[in-house]
Amino acid sequence: MGIGFCVLAAPEIALGAVIVLGVVVIGVAIKEALDAYELRHAYPEESGTSRGTKVASREAEAQREPKLKPEPAAQDRQPPVPPAPVDRTGRASCEPVPVPHxxxxxxxxxxxDKFPPNRxxxxDVLVGGVRFDALQVGVRKLWEIKTHRFDLYSDFVRDREIEKEIKQLxxxxxxxxxCGYQFVxxxxxxxxxxxxxxxxxxxxxxVTGCRR
Known part of the structure; x- marks a missing residue:
């Protein structure tokens, strides 16, 4: 024990020991780094766990945010309809109510205005919650007027137009x-x-004979 201590106590030997010890420490550090590198490549899913967690959290947060509904197109908006008066039972009133065309x-x-003629x-006139083009003077007769140039339509367009008009009429x-009115x-x-x-x-x- 005494001999070993004295040998190591010599300056030149002590310096060499420190150098050797430093090389050993560096070698150990390099080996640990290589082991960690191999581990990351052997299990890539583990190395990306933290990053994947952040991405997933951002996606979950985006899904929790309320989605705004798109504004309806201008052509989809319907014109406002005047409120129909109601009777004592809460139903639309049969009393004729004039409203602008x-x-x-x-x-x-x-x-x-001229053909029925219009009262x-x-x-227009609201009866039973429905808008009509005219209420004829002197009688209980409501009118729906059509003046479009039906004769100029193709056969296909005529058929589609008639289907639409029948539902309306x-x-x-x-x-x-x-409400006790005739309909023409x-x-x-x-x-x-x-x-x-x-x-x-x-x-x-x-047939009114009205032209456009």
């Missing part, structure tokens, strides 16, 4: 009948009248 179609509005010129006729459809041409009657013979259709 729905559209700015001057030829159509002129025909609706309220310049106005049936709803208007039911509302008129429920005014069209500009005989061809349009024939097409409507072919689809529903129970309709009352009159």
């Amino acid at each position: 729905a559209g700015e179609d001057d030829p159509h509005n002129e025909c609706a 309220y010129p310049g106005m 049936e709803a208007e006729r039911r509302a008129a009948a429920a 459809v005014g069209v500009s041409t005989q061809i349009h009248k024939d097409a409507l009657l072919q689809a529903d013979q129970s309709l009352r259709v009159v």
Whole structure:
């Protein structure tokens, strides 16, 4: 023990021992780094756990954020409808209520005012919660006026137009009948009248002769 201590106590030997010891320490550090490198490549899913956790948390947070509904397109917005008066039972009133014409179609509005003739010129009328083009003077008769150029449509467009009109006219006729009114459809041409009657013979259709 004494000999070993003295040998190591010599300056030149002590310096060499320190150098050797330093090399050993560096070698150990390099080996540990290599082992860690091999471990990361052997188990890549473990090395990316923390990063994946952050990404997943961001995605979860994004999913929790409320999604805003897109604004409806302008053509999807319906024009406001005047509120229909109600009777004591809470149902739409059968009392006729004049309201401004729905559209700015001057030829159509002129025909609706003059042909029946309209009890309220310049106005539509609400009856039973449904809008009609005119209430005829002196009688309980409601009118739906059609002035579009039906004769110029192709056969395909005519068929689609008649399908759409029949649905509208049936709803208007039911509302008129429920309130004790007659219901008449005014069209500009005989061809349009024939097409409507072919689809529903129970309709009352009159040729107004109104032109656009």
